[in-house]
Amino acid sequence: MDKITNYIANDTLNLWREEGNRQIPQNFEVFRNLVAQAKDYLKQGNHNMAAIYGDIAVEYASLNQHCGLFVSPELENLLLTIGKEALQSSSHRSENRSLHEMPKNILHIVYGVWNTGGHSRLLWRWIQQDAERSHSVVLTEMRLDDTPKVFREAVYKSHGKIYALNKTIGNFISRAKRLREIAASADMVVLHTMHDGTLPVIAFANREQSPPIIYVNTADERFWTGVCISDVVANLRDSGMRLSQKRRGVEPMRNMVLPTIVEPTRRILSRSEAKRQLGISENSVLLLSIARGVKYNTSDGISFADVHLPLLKKHKQAILMVVGPGNRKDWSEAIQQTQGRIRVFGDTPDTDVFYQAADIYVDSYPFVSITSLLEAGSYGLPLVSRYPYSSDACEIFGADMPGLTGNLIRVQNLGEYTSILSRLVEDEEFRLSLGEATRKKITEIHTANNWQQSLEDVYLRAATLPRINVTSAPQEEIFVGEPDVFLSKVCPFKKIDVEQLILNRVKVMPFDKRFSCWIRQIKMGNFRRISLMNLFAPEWFYENLWLYAHLQKFYRRLRYGSWNPSLPARQR
Structure with missing residues (x-):
């Protein structure tokens, strides 16, 4: 079994490596072309379109196609230039506190906040724990009403405010200006940004007139922008910190680890009671996994459910529950083969009953879910994660985190995976003792006062270091090797x-550019991609609901004719 699974793993990785070697240079050319277009607009003095194309380049490299880069000094320097030219410098420093003083008013900047996901939970738990300070939040893309109640309550309880930046009337540069104005009264800025980091770089291009900035490296495996304005990069784990220094050029004195905060365990149900609530036998051994569906992508025809078939066939009392993926057709055969002992659920913000019912926690694959590992471990569950790579160069793909080291079981192949899970199913004493050791370690590092001290260290470093100053952009070099491939x-x-x-991004473009995009799509035959609403209405119309409602009403009358008495009321 081990020889077979080792062969499969090595063969798969070789195929991945070959594809990555071919794809990365092609992706980089697309990225370079987008950056070149941004530069052309900058030369023309069109700062808004330069910023938009810079933003497109960031999203392409971060969320769409890896380009052999984890940061682009050339692009960051371009964004700094846009900010310095487009945003008039103030004659005085912003209203934040003087250097070397610990902050009282914190401003967090984030794309959006959701009920599920480790990044969102980190933000509101941070605000809840750091209760002696006031915390405000800028949402760069999301409406306030779409955010979770627990998040809003945390901000308001701290006497902070929430700003929805996409309500700002004007263009991309107007948003950056508004962001800088909001930050003027903050003592410190915390960036929770990833592919959305373009605006902060432009807004805070003049570092001497900006508060100290902390970048929270929540997407350490991706390309992102913000190195050039971040006085401290707060990595959530050691592998992320090492990658920040090696591949992003973050200076050691500005490179720190801030553990992910988790809430103290609130076990209100016994394991047996929780199992009854989930409709399973008290004598069953429950394996649990919780993550967003995209973290369970099927690799080479072998799904996450398939991987557990040998274990479930061997141990009839074992059950696997997976929360997050929802209905997956590629899992259906495995579910049938186990007579329903693989149960799958969609996203849910309330996962406590699952954690309290579980006996063993298995990590998502091929993309790990570290917040879920920490939450599971805080309930005293033994943790198992897969790491098929033979070199430390890929450590960023593994599940490592302060509090997990020494207790998390990390396996390299499927044979080893099945073997360790079998032992945990069979040996109750082993799984309980390992789970308890994991719980204690996580409690020591990731909760309450212990975590607060780590945060204070990050605040102090950001407040006392000289503001970062990037003077030039080194030559861009792509890397075609591990982990990039x-x-x-x-x-x-x-x-x-x-x-x-x-x-x-059409809605944040000026009308002539929106019209050009609209015409180009018509010529290409992409009628489903175009909308008259997008052509005539800038984005802030959509975000200011009363204007949007009136525009929709006008559009319907224009299209259907309000004089038609047979027209359904919903279309008038």
Whole structure:
């Protein structure tokens, strides 16, 4: 079994490596072309379109196609230039506190906040724990009403405010200006950004007139922007910190680890009671996994469910529950073969009953879910994760985190995976003792006062270091090796074509550019991609609901004719 699974793993990795070697140079050329277009617009003095194309380049490299880069000094320097030219410098420093003082008013910047996902939970738990400070939040893309109640309550309880930046009337540069104005009264800025990091770089291009900035490296396996303005990069794990220094050029004194905060365990149900609530036998051994569906992508025809078939066939009392993927057709055969002992659920913010019922926690694959591992471990569950790579160069793909080291079981092949899970199923004493050791370690590092001290260290470093100052952009060099060659297979990239990335930003373009995009789509025959609403209405119309409602009403009358008495009321 081990020889077979080792062969499968090595053969698969070789195929991934070959594909990555071919794809990365092609992706880089697309990225370079987008950056070149941004530069052309900058030369023309069109700062808004330069910023938009810079933003498209960031999303392409971060969410769409890996380009052999984890940071682009050339692009960051371009964004800094846009910010310095387009945003008039103030004659005085912003209203934040003087250097070397610990901050009282924190401003967090984030794309959006959702009920599920480790990044969102990190934000509101941070605000809840850091209760002696006021925390405000800028949402760069999301409406306030779409955010979770627990997040809003945390901000308001801290006497902070929430700003929806996409309500700003004007263009991309107007948003950057508004962001800088909001930050003027903050003592410190915390970036929770990834592919959406373009605006902060432009807004805070003049570092001497900006508060200290902390970048939270929540997407350490991806390309992102913000190195050039971040006084401290707060990595969530050691592998991310090492990659930040090696591949992003973050200076050691600005490179720190801030553990992910988790809530103290609130076990209100016994394991038996929780199992009864989930409708399974008290004598069963429950294996649990929780993550977003994209983290369970099927690799080479072998699904996450398939991997557990040998274990479930051997141990009839074992059950696998997976929360997040929802209905998956590629799992159906495995579910049938186990007579329903593989149960799959969609996203749910309330996962406590699952954790309290579980006996063993198995990590998502091929993309790990570290927040879920920490949450499971805090309930005293033994943790098992897969790592098929033979070199430390790919450590960023593994599940490592302060609090997991020494307790997390990490296996390299499927034979070893089945073997260790079998032992955990059979040996109750082993799984309980390992789970308890894991719980204690996580509690020591990732909760309450212990985590707070780590945060204070990050605040102090950001407040006392001289503001970062980037003077030049070194030559761009792509890397075609590990881990880069595996990224497109491991990470859940969206694979959106460049034309769609451009169309996604049509609403923040001036009318003549929106019209050009609209005409180009007609010529290409992409009628489903175009909309008259997108052509005539800038984005802030959509975000200011009363204007959007009136525009929709006008559009319907124009299209259907309100004089037609037979027209259904919903179309008038």
